[in-house]
Amino acid sequence: MSRLDEVFKLVSIGKSKLIAPAVQAALDEGADAVEVLNTMIGAMDEVGEKFKREEIFVPEMLVSAKAMKKGVEVLKPHLASGAAGAAGKVIIGTVAGDLHDIGKNLVAMMIESAGFEVMDLGVDVPAERFVEAYQANPDTKIIALSALLTTTMPSMQAVLDELNSRGLREKYIVMVGGAPVNQSFADQIGADYYTPDAATCAETAKAAFSTIKDTFKETAANKGPIIMATVHGDIHDIVKVVLESYGYKVIDLGKDVPPETVVEAFYKHKPKAIGLSALMTTTVVSMEKTITMLKQINDMCPIFVGGAVLTADFAKEINADYYSKDAMEAVELMNQIID
Numbered sequence: 001m002s003r004l005d006e007v008f009k010l011v012s013i014g015k016s017k018l019i020a021p022a023v024q025a026a027l028d029e030g031a032d033a034v035e036v037l038n039t040m041i042g043a044m045d046e047v048g049e050k051f052k053r054e055e056i057f058v059p060e061m062l063v064s065a066k067a068m069k070k071g072v073e074v075l076k077p078h079l080a081s082g083a084a085g086a087a088g089k090v091i092i093g094t095v096a097g098d099l100h101d102i103g104k105n106l107v108a109m110m111i112e113s114a115g116f117e118v119m120d121l122g123v124d125v126p127a128e129r130f131v132e133a134y135q136a137n138p139d140t141k142i143i144a145l146s147a148l149l150t151t152t153m154p155s156m157q158a159v160l161d162e163l164n165s166r167g168l169r170e171k172y173i174v175m176v177g178g179a180p181v182n183q184s185f186a187d188q189i190g191a192d193y194y195t196p197d198a199a200t201c202a203e204t205a206k207a208a209f210s211t212i213k214d215t216f217k218e219t220a221a222n223k224g225p226i227i228m229a230t231v232h233g234d235i236h237d238i239v240k241v242v243l244e245s246y247g248y249k250v251i252d253l254g255k256d257v258p259p260e261t262v263v264e265a266f267y268k269h270k271p272k273a274i275g276l277s278a279l280m281t282t283t284v285v286s287m288e289k290t291i292t293m294l295k296q297i298n299d300m301c302p303i304f305v306g307g308a309v310l311t312a313d314f315a316k317e318i319n320a321d322y323y324s325k326d327a328m329e330a331v332e333l334m335n336q337i338i339d
């Protein structure tokens, strides 16, 4: 049996005394820490499936969870590395009614290693407790919520409702995650970001704030409006957050946006600029079509584009007015072209 198979099995059957040496041995033999972590997550998925099929019960899930935690302890120094605290504060917790904490702990660890100072409120955290923690730490940059049960997803909504009802929803971003959570749920409850795993959560957090050294500006969004739409991918989420932090009102049309929707939004909002994003070579076609349609109805509103597959030259080719390589460049551009 390979080392990774052994790690899988030990988590799966919940051998918490044997898992640490097995994880260490896998690392010593050259396995990558992320590979070992994913092996353990795979084992937990299998445990969950067995639970669903009633082949095992809560006590078995519990011993597997204990084994996974022991294994993660060994991996921690290999996964986490950054200078803690430099990037700002993050409040994290598993929402009310939910006791699952392995994923939340991994997210906390990865965010910490991305340079943030993490305040972990633990599990089964009521909405008011998140609010209190934020009020005690108003320089918080991110509130991160974890839920593993479909029955506790409404507790995420409760946190957002509580923050909204107290007018506390401008100066930080809310990230949500956990196995049953997805992008459409995140959109539905008004969270800023959903990411599927701890690593992408940390990357997103870092990208969203790498360009913002200080806390969010006090001014309410009053410049613009700017329409943002992604023909495919999600890069504009970051551009949006950064633009908003610089006082721009952004009308976010979301993802997979057809050209007609952008045109309708143009008529409705009369924007000062329109930003389009595409991440795949196959979807720049849709971007080109959107630009053609917009140019037919109005040639005055500047269109700026960005996304992994684009270059400044290609932007010119498809008749975009500007190309921004990242969120900060988009802000500089808007500062120049919008009064």
Ligand code: B12
Pocket (backbone or CB within 6 Å): 041, 044, 045, 046, 047, 048, 049, 051, 052, 058, 059, 061, 062, 064, 065, 097, 098, 099, 100, 101, 102, 103, 104, 106, 107, 144, 145, 146, 147, 148, 149, 150, 151, 175, 176, 177, 178, 179, 180, 194, 195, 196, 197, 198, 199, 201
């Ligand atoms: C271990 C486990 C338990 C343990 C938890 C121990 C602990 N300390 O966490 C115990 C035994 C306590 C438990 C109890 C229960 N569990 Co349970 N549990 C699991 C199991 C097997 C693994 C969860 C886990 O740790 N996965 C590994 C981690 C690393 O993954 P993760 O949590 O998903 O996190 C990753 C991402 O989701 C993401 N992420 C997580 N949080 C966040 C937050 C943010 C902001 C972001 C961006 C990303 C992010 O990043 C993480 C790392 O990449 C899952 C099955 C599964 N596949 O999820 C069932 C599962 C979640 N449990 C389930 C159930 C039903 C229960 C119980 C109701 C059982 C019962 N009858 O009592 C109770 C509920 C207790 C409660 N009130 O919370 C169901 C939920 C079904 C549903 N959809 O609602 C599952 C899916 C099993 C199943 N297939 O039926 N459980």
